[in-house]
Amino acid sequence: MILVWLIVIPFVGGLLCWQMERLGDRLTRVVALVTMLVELLISLWLWFRLEFQLPSLDGTAARWALEFRVSWIERFGIDFHLALDGLSLVLIALTAFLGVLAVLCSWNEIVRRIGFFHLNLLWILAGVIGVFLAIDLFLFFFFWELMLVPMYFLIALWGHSGSRGKTRIGAATKFFIYTQASGLLMLTSILGLVLAHHASTGEYSFSYQVLLETTLPPALSRWLMLGFFIAFAVKLPVVPLHGWLPDAHAQAPTAGSVDLAGILLKTAAYGMMRFALPLFPEASQAFAPMAMGLGLLGIYYGAVLACSQQNVKRFIAYTSIAHMGFVLIGIYSGSTLALQGVVVLMLAHAFSAAGLFILSGQLYERLHTRELSEMGGLWGRLGSLPGFWLFFIAASLGIPVTANFVGEFMVLFGTFPTAPWVVVIASVGLVLAAIYSLILMQRVHYGPPRSETPLKGLDVREFVMMLSIVLLLIWLGLYPQPLLDTTEAAMGGVQQLFET
Amino acid sequence: MSFDLVIAYSPMVLVAATAVTAMLGIAWRREHTVTVAVSVLGLILALIAQVVAWGVIPVGTALLDFDGLALLAGLLILASTLACAILSHRYLEAFQGAREEFYVLLLCAAVGGLALAASRHLAGLFIGLELLSMPLYGMLAYAFNQERSLEAGIKYLILSAAASAFLLFGMALLYAQTGEMQLSLLMASLNEGLGLWGLAGIGLMIVGLGFKLSVVPFHLWTPDVYEGGPGPATTFLATASKVAVFALLLRMMLSAPLAQADWLPALLTVLALASMLVGNLLALTQSNLKRILGYSSIAHFGYLMIVLVVAEGLAAETTGVYLVTYVLSTLAAFGVVILISGNTRGQDAAALYYYRGLFWRRPYLTAVLTVAMLSLAGIPATVGFIGKFYLIALGVEAQRWWLVGGLILGSAIGLYYYLRVTVTLYLVAPGASRRDAPDDWGMRAGGLVVVIVAGLVILLGVYPAPMIGLARILAF
Numbered sequence: 012m013i014l015v016w017l018i019v020i021p022f023v024g025g026l027l028c029w030q031m032e033r034l035g036d037r038l039t040r041v042v043a044l045v046t047m048l049v050e051l052l053i054s055l056w057l058w059f060r061l062e063f064q065l066p067s068l069d070g071t072a073a074r075w076a077l078e079f080r081v082s083w084i085e086r087f088g089i090d091f092h093l094a095l096d097g098l099s100l101v102l103i104a105l106t107a108f109l110g111v112l113a114v115l116c117s118w119n120e121i122v123r124r125i126g127f128f129h130l131n132l133l134w135i136l137a138g139v140i141g142v143f144l145a146i147d148l149f150l151f152f153f154f155w156e157l158m159l160v161p162m163y164f165l166i167a168l169w170g171h172s173g174s175r176g177k178t179r180i181g182a183a184t185k186f187f188i189y190t191q192a193s194g195l196l197m198l199t200s201i202l203g204l205v206l207a208h209h210a211s212t213g214e215y216s217f218s219y220q221v222l223l224e225t226t227l228p229p230a231l232s233r234w235l236m237l238g239f240f241i242a243f244a245v246k247l248p249v250v251p252l253h254g255w256l257p258d259a260h261a262q263a264p265t266a267g268s269v270d271l272a273g274i275l276l277k278t279a280a281y282g283m284m285r286f287a288l289p290l291f292p293e294a295s296q297a298f299a300p301m302a303m304g305l306g307l308l309g310i311y312y313g314a315v316l317a318c319s320q321q322n323v324k325r326f327i328a329y330t331s332i333a334h335m336g337f338v339l340i341g342i343y344s345g346s347t348l349a350l351q352g353v354v355v356l357m358l359a360h361a362f363s364a365a366g367l368f369i370l371s372g373q374l375y376e377r378l379h380t381r382e383l384s385e386m387g388g389l390w391g392r393l394g395s396l397p398g399f400w401l402f403f404i405a406a407s408l409g410i411p412v413t414a415n416f417v418g419e420f421m422v423l424f425g426t427f428p429t430a431p432w433v434v435v436i437a438s439v440g441l442v443l444a445a446i447y448s449l450i451l452m453q454r455v456h457y458g459p460p461r462s463e464t465p466l467k468g469l470d471v472r473e474f475v476m477m478l479s480i481v482l483l484l485i486w487l488g489l490y491p492q493p494l495l496d497t498t499e500a501a502m503g504g505v506q507q508l509f510e511t
Numbered sequence: 512m513s514f515d516l517v518i519a520y521s522p523m524v525l526v527a528a529t530a531v532t533a534m535l536g537i538a539w540r541r542e543h544t545v546t547v548a549v550s551v552l553g554l555i556l557a558l559i560a561q562v563v564a565w566g567v568i569p570v571g572t573a574l575l576d577f578d579g580l581a582l583l584a585g586l587l588i589l590a591s592t593l594a595c596a597i598l599s600h601r602y603l604e605a606f607q608g609a610r611e612e613f614y615v616l617l618l619c620a621a622v623g624g625l626a627l628a629a630s631r632h633l634a635g636l637f638i639g640l641e642l643l644s645m646p647l648y649g650m651l652a653y654a655f656n657q658e659r660s661l662e663a664g665i666k667y668l669i670l671s672a673a674a675s676a677f678l679l680f681g682m683a684l685l686y687a688q689t690g691e692m693q694l695s696l697l698m699a700s701l702n703e704g705l706g707l708w709g710l711a712g713i714g715l716m717i718v719g720l721g722f723k724l725s726v727v728p729f730h731l732w733t734p735d736v737y738e739g740g741p742g743p744a745t746t747f748l749a750t751a752s753k754v755a756v757f758a759l760l761l762r763m764m765l766s767a768p769l770a771q772a773d774w775l776p777a778l779l780t781v782l783a784l785a786s787m788l789v790g791n792l793l794a795l796t797q798s799n800l801k802r803i804l805g806y807s808s809i810a811h812f813g814y815l816m817i818v819l820v821v822a823e824g825l826a827a828e829t830t831g832v833y834l835v836t837y838v839l840s841t842l843a844a845f846g847v848v849i850l851i852s853g854n855t856r857g858q859d860a861a862a863l864y865y866y867r868g869l870f871w872r873r874p875y876l877t878a879v880l881t882v883a884m885l886s887l888a889g890i891p892a893t894v895g896f897i898g899k900f901y902l903i904a905l906g907v908e909a910q911r912w913w914l915v916g917g918l919i920l921g922s923a924i925g926l927y928y929y930l931r932v933t934v935t936l937y938l939v940a941p942g943a944s945r946r947d948a949p950d951d952w953g954m955r956a957g958g959l960v961v962v963i964v965a966g967l968v969i970l971l972g973v974y975p976a977p978m979i980g981l982a983r984i985l986a987f
Contacts, residue, residue: 086979127870127937153891160890167934184930191890192923198900199915202907 013053014079014093017103018141020050021110025133032126043114043129047136051107058104063097063500074220074504075146076100083150087205088216092147098501099143101354101494102281105361106143108483109273110136113266115476116369119376120265121169128169131161135270142278146219148201151286155242155278156194162267162275163187170262171381182255182262189255193245200238204290207231223289223508236291236298243287246279247335250309260328261381265372268324272331272364277357280335283342284350289508295343296509302343303426303433307440309336314443318450323371323381326451327364330407333444334360340437341422344429345509350502351495352421358487358494359406359414366403366480370396373473374455377466383451388460394468397456399477406484408448409441414487515567519577521560522585523625526592529553530618537611546611547600550618554593561585573693574635575626576762579984583831584628584758587838591750592621594842594964598957599743602853606654613653613743616646620747624755631766633682633692636759640678640723643752644671650744651736657858663739670722670732678719684712695766713775717782723756726816727785730809734797737805742849742859745801749808749845750838757815761830764822779820783914786813787921794928801861803928804844807887810925811837814918817902821909829901831982832975836886836898839968843883846961847876850952863935870937876952877936879965886968888929889922893972897979 024046031039061076075094083091095103113132121128138158145151163183170179201217208225209215216222227235245252260268288295295302313333320326334356341353373396374389375381390397406413419441427434469477487494533549536542561582569578596617603610623642630636648671652664686692688708689700701709718729725733737745790809797803815833818826851866852859870877886895899922906915952958971978 083974084976084979086976086983124871156891156896160885163930164934164937167930168937180931180934183934184927187930188923188926191926192919195899195903195919195922199903199907199919202900202904206904206908 012079013057014077014095014144017050017053017144018093018137020053021046021133021137021140025130025137028129028133029126032124036122036125039125039129040114040118043133044111046133047107047110047114050136050140051104051111054100054104054107057095058100058497061095061100063100063497083147086215087149088214088218089149090147090218091150092218093144093150094146095144096501097497097499098281098284098354101358101498102143102277103140105277105358106136106139106274109269109361109365112365112369112476112480113269115472116269116372117264117266118472120372124168128165131164132266132270134158134161135165136274139270139274139278143281146285147217148205148219148222148286149217151282152194152198152201155197155282156191158275158278159187159190159194162270165267165270166259166263169264170267171264172262179262182258186255186259189245189252193242193252196238197242200235200242203231203235203238207235219286227291229293232291232294233297236287236294239282239287239290240298240302243279243282244305246282247276247339248279248332249305249335249339250312250332251305253309253332256332257325257328260331260368261322261325263324265368265375268327268368268372269365272327272368273361276331276335277361280338280342280353280357283339284353284502284505288342288505292509296345299343299345300430303340303430306336306339306343307433307436309333309339310437310440311336311443314440314447317447321383323374323383323386323451323455324368326383326447327367327371330444330447331360331364333440333447334364334407336440337419337422337437340426340430340433344422344426345506346425346429347499347503347506349422349425350506351498352418352423352425354418354498354502355414355487355491355494356418356422359418359484362480362484363403363406363413363415366399366477366484367407369476370400370403373469383454385461386455387458388456389466390456392460392463392465394465395474396469399469399481400456401452402481402484404448404452408444412485412488414484414491417488417491515570516572518560518567519564519570520575522557522564522589523622525553525557525560526589526618526625527622529557530615530622533611533618534615537615541609541611543603543610544600546614547596550596550614551593553618554589554596554621558586558589558593561589571629571631574632574638575629576631577629580758580762580765580827580830581629583982584754584834585625587754587834588621588624588628588751591754591838591842592617592624592747594846594960595743595747595751597960598746598846598849598853601955601957602742602849605853608654608656613650616649616653617743617747620646620650621751624751627755628758630759631694631762633686633694633697636694637675637679637682639755639759641675643755644675644723647671647744647748647752650747651740653744654741657739659739659858660741661739663736666732666739667736674719674722674729677715677722681712681715681719684708684715688712694763698763698766717778720756720760721782724753724760724812725805725809726782726812727789727809730786730790733809734793734802734805737808738799738801738861742801742845742852746842746845746849749804749841753808753812754834754838757812757830757834760819761822761827764819765827776820779816780911780914783813783816783820784917786810786816787917788813788924791921791924791928795924797928798863799861800844800848800863800866800932801859803932804841807925807929808841810921811887813921814899814902817906817911817914817918820911820914821905824908825901825905828979828982829905832901832978833898835971835978835982836894839964839971840883840886840893840895843879843961843964843968844887846957846964847880847883850876850957850961853957863932866932866935867938868936871939873952875962876958879961880936881933882965882968884929884933886972888926891972892969894968894975894978896972897975 077095079093081091083089141154167180167183172178310333313329317329341349409415409419423434627639648668654660688706691697722729790806794806818830886893889895889899
């Protein structure tokens with residue numbers, strides 16, 4: 012039942028915020044903050060309380076640490092089926108934490124229609140948590156699409172209209188159409204899978220566990236796998252399908268960017284690990300070289316394009332594409348080590364990208380610009396902000412001591428036995444990461460200052476936010492073992508399914 | 512047996528009797544509110560009778576066949592007529608001319624719809640279709656002092672009459688070929704040998720019925736008529752009239768599929784794909800909500816034609832579910848337009864301009880329109896998603912990949928304008944608003960109707976089991 016609460020709390024919190032607006036802005040923000048803190052506490056409490064053992068492939072009992080199931084649409088054997096294992100718990104904790112940050116970082120940024128803003132913000136988080144918990148394919152798709160609507164509103168209503176005809180509504184619509192159209196492809200695949208199962212057993216079922224057992228003819232399996240892959244590839248994003256991401260990031264408000272980079276991109280990696288690989292192991296294995304190739308393409312493409320960006324947020328968006336290339340390679344390498352690395356890298360990227368987006372939001376509040384050409388020489392004018400900026404830049408290029416290093420190292424190390432050349436080429440991408448990161452740092456903070464007047468430094472709220480992310484990144488960089496223990500069982504399970 | 516027939520006929524009889532009562536009432540004394548009350552009462556009684564008739568199906572006469580399909584279509588027709596009648600009350604208050612006749616026309620059209628949905632004979636078909644169309648001419652041109660409305664009425668009259676002529680000629684050719692007028696016998700006999708006349712007859716009938724459903728390339732009248740007609744008349748045209756025609760088409764396809772003629776599914780596939788794409792593409796640049804809804808209905812019937820192409824397995828159930836979802840979403844969308852327009856004289860407030868920033872003035876009314884738009888776009892948690900889910904399932908099961916592809920592409924294009932409408936509602940309002948719903952809209956019956964419909968859209972979207980149950984029981 013606690014799993015249902017995890018979804019219901021932000022949902023109800025959002026409704027409350029909407030109505031609270033009449034009673035004052037501050038109260039609305041406090042309600043949203045408290046909602047997300049409660050969510051975070053619940054997930055941490057679950058983390059300490061639950062055991063995550065290795066799953067046994069024959070018995071279903073040990074696979075999930077918590078489960079909730081009620082019949083929903085009997086006609087097609089659809090259940091309201093939620094379940095929690097190590098992987099989903101880690102991602103839910105991440106969602107809750109970034110949710111807190113998203114509320115905090117819009118504290119001063121959003122001043123209009125606060126109630127409706129927080130309604131959308133909290134509903135995105137509710138939808139994402141639903142995605143991480145659902146293991147009925149229909150329910151998964153339900154949440155997968157549901158989180159798009161509030162995200163659309165967030166970008167379309169509180170975003171920034173950029174220059175040269177790039178409007179926030181255009182960016183939001185692009186985001187929505189990309190994800191919705193690819194989502195319908197996934198729905199087609201889900202239905203293809205269910206109907207194939209129906210043809211062989213005579214029963215409808217959307218249950219993950221049941222559909223894992225389905226044996227498919229190889230040709231069909233290949234097509235269905237592609238349907239899932241494309242849906243996730245759009246969201247991740249994988250390079251030829253990434254068109255929406257830079258625009259969405261550039262036009263979104265800070266909280267939207269934090270959610271987008273920190274959580275929404277992770278739902279795609281989660282979907283690949285939870286659904287695309289285990290449901291279609293042979294087809295995925297055959298597709299792996301292709302996927303890794305796309306990952307490499309992403310690493311180089313993201314890095315090269317990042318270097319030429321003029322807008323801070325677009326810059327960070329392109330670096331995200333590069334980082335997600337590593338994630339894609341790790342997922343399709345098929346070794347437990349690399350999969351574990353993917354989890355660490357996902358968290359690390361979520362923290363570092365969220366940190367950079369929040370920092371650029373804070374920069375915008377002070378400078379009122381996102382154009383790199385109007386920055387420069389800010390070091391010394393902003394108090395401790397450039398220091399944090401340097402840390403996150405270092406994290407994003409994968410300096411040891413940060414979690415990013417651990418993640419990238421594990422991914423490359425785990426992939427080497429299966430695909431050494433991919434690792435060699437990807438490693439060169441790390442050099443590019445160093446180049447673009449340092450370019451960003453140089454252009455924002457060094458060089459001749461535009462004026463000598465100091466700008467407002469970080470206040471307590473901003474300082475605590477940034478410090479907490481820094482500490483998390485360092486903790487995971489120095490001692491990632493608790494995290495690895497939690498997800499080991501789940502990742503081992505994925506790897507077993509993938510291999511057999 | 513004969514008593515069962517009486518029960519099965521009773522909804523139609525009740526609606527007809529209501530129409531006569533209303534007419535006599537008008538002759539005696541003009542009372543707008545009383546006329547509405549009589550119509551609503553009659554329609555509610557008819558709805559109850561329709562539910563009672565559930566127990567006696569299937570029964571039938573030579574002309575009409577009361578089976579599950581007729582019953583489900585009848586329920587939808589009566590429900591949407593009821594919604595139209597209630598919404599018209601406030602809408603016509605501001606109308607200067609005679610208001611009461613509108614309800615007589617509405618009720619007559621409803622009888623026609625009921626007959627059409629149940630017809631199993633070419634004669635029944637034609638009677639039903641004409642009884643449905645004739646009052647619609649009057650309803651569309653009801654605000655005859657406005658140029659647009661008059662234009663819509665005349666346009667529909669001329670084109671609809673032409674379509675009827677096509678239909679009649681097709682029927683005649685089919686009769687000449689087979690010597691049968693009973694639909695099932697006719698189709699069976701066509702299965703033995705189509706012949707040149709049979710081919711031409713079927714082609715002409717597709718033209719005639721395709722016009723009523725506004726399937727591309729017979730769709731040209733749709734946007735103008737939708738835009739020009741008074742809100743309630745357009746609503747009836749978009750919901751009840753289309754449901755009735757589609758029920759008839761499905762009956763023809765299901766009663767005896769033309770087994771050896773594989774050109775027919777191919778032709779229908781082409782029409783369906785054309786409707787999906789053309790409907791959605793043309794809607795992209797529109798800035799009038801009623802026109803957008805018109806194009807959107809073209810696209811939706813394009814999607815629904817997948818059912819006619821497949822015509823087996825889940826097809827009947829899908830039709831039931833999809834028609835329910837379509838009617839509910841369309842009613843919610845038009846309901847809001849009617850409420851906004853009804854307060855003042857002149858043309859309907861359908862330009863998107865009037866809807867800018869509606870959320871900040873009328874949050875709940877905006878929620879209704881948002882839900883309707885998302886449902887038409889097929890987003891989960893609304894009923895439209897369930898309909899789309901069924902259609903994709905049907906297409907995948909029958910392996911009609913072209914149609915599934917068209918559905919996905921069409922939905923992706925369609926999102927653009929549904930989202931455009933939706934986001935307009937939340938933008939900053941441009942100064943003083945000139946058109947708005949009355950302050951007490953939520954207290955009025957019309958407001959209640961749209962809120963209930965929107966509630967159903969959400970409720971059945973989250974928990975569709977009752978709707979699926981209904982569709983399964985009735986669509987056999």
